[in-house]
Amino acid sequence: xxxxxxxxxxxxxxxxVVRQVAVTGAPLPPVARIEKGGKAVTDxxxxxxxVTSNLRYTTAAEKRILDATPSVLGRPSATRGxxxxxxxxxxxxxxxxxxxxxxxxxxxxxxxxxxAYLSKxxxxxxxxxxxxxxxxxxxxxxxxxxADEPRFDELLAELRASPEWRFVEHEVEIRLDRGT
Amino acid sequence: xxxxxxxxxxxxxxxxVVRQVAVTGAPLPPVARIEKGGKAVTDxxxxxxxVTSNLRYTTAAEKRILDATPSVLGRPSATRGxxxxxxxxxxxxxxxxxxxxxxxxxxxxxxxxxxAYLSKxxxxxxxxxxxxxxxxxxxxxxxxxxADEPRFDELLAELRASPEWRFVEHEVEIRLDRGT
Numbered sequence: 212x213x214x215x216x217x218x219x220x221x222x223x224x225x226x227x228v229v230r231q232v233a234v235t236g237a238p239l240p241p242v243a244r245i246e247k248g249g250k251a252v253t254d255x256x257x258x259x260x261x262v263t264s265n266l267r268y269t270t271a272a273e274k275r276i277l278d279a280t281p282s283v284l285g286r287p288s289a290t291r292g293x294x295x296x297x298x299x300x301x302x303x304x305x306x307x308x309x310x311x312x313x314x315x316x317x318x319x320x321x322x323x324x325x326x327a328y329l330s331k332x333x334x335x336x337x338x339x340x341x342x343x344x345x346x347x348x349x350x351x352x353x354x355x356x357x358a359d360e361p362r363f364d365e366l367l368a369e370l371r372a373s374p375e376w377r378f379v380e381h382e383v384e385i386r387l388d389r390g391t
Numbered sequence: 392x393x394x395x396x397x398x399x400x401x402x403x404x405x406x407x408v409v410r411q412v413a414v415t416g417a418p419l420p421p422v423a424r425i426e427k428g429g430k431a432v433t434d435x436x437x438x439x440x441x442v443t444s445n446l447r448y449t450t451a452a453e454k455r456i457l458d459a460t461p462s463v464l465g466r467p468s469a470t471r472g473x474x475x476x477x478x479x480x481x482x483x484x485x486x487x488x489x490x491x492x493x494x495x496x497x498x499x500x501x502x503x504x505x506x507a508y509l510s511k512x513x514x515x516x517x518x519x520x521x522x523x524x525x526x527x528x529x530x531x532x533x534x535x536x537x538a539d540e541p542r543f544d545e546l547l548a549e550l551r552a553s554p555e556w557r558f559v560e561h562e563v564e565i566r567l568d569r570g571t
Binding site: 212213260261262264265266267268269270271273304305307308310339340341342343344 | 392393395441444446447448450451454485487492518519521523525
């Protein structure tokens, strides 16, 4: 059974918002802090929720590479984070599976690019497209040490320059710090 | 945005329950009628809901075959129906995409088998695995004319005999009639 993952934006929460920008499409109302947990905090200004789920594109060979460097969340050194909610276009979702896979990996190297950064950038993919009324398809979550933030910037730049990102029609970036 | 599809089981609803059996795993509480719509009916004994979603395994070539015989719901002649909620095992969901695809189609011919029956058996696949708290992964829905019920029985028998079905750990079958 998938686990619920809930992001509550508001005045309270373990993560302080350092920067919040609409990369593509509408912004989210600005908040001071974000809490990540299994349920919403009661005084949240907004709540985004989804579930961890099964792999959608990853092959057995790629999974072996990913499993060799497990994404560990909550490392004490990883005091910086990012929450990046994303929605892809109706055209993307209307494509058959093999065409989406070809764009995501053979053309865009999404899995390979992410794998190269795994030891520095931990991440979690939260799915919400199949929840009735969801505003985003995915809530992507990242944690890294302050010294590795330039590596995270590179990772984002590589993915955003890829053919896959032409199908992204809504993207909000929220940079976070739990050090203070 | 995916459309919500809601099945309400209870005393009212357009579809009369002809037979309700637990094929694998726990039964659902027996009901007299089922209503299918965009939201729950107020006096329902139980409600199962999910969303229509994107294709998960179908290739472009297979999609062309499926699109040539669109699944039309609500045909006046299709007075028989079936609601079959299904849950697959944690082992299935832990497999990488290429291994699930190989079991589903190269080994089990799921898409090919379904395509062969499309002109007689209309169907709709409702996804609920990614909804927090869902009891089933899928709510599969079928409509056909009374004379074609033996064809539907064949379709079910073929799928249930396939390697894919070894991963089905919960399956309830509800046969329906809206003729009376």
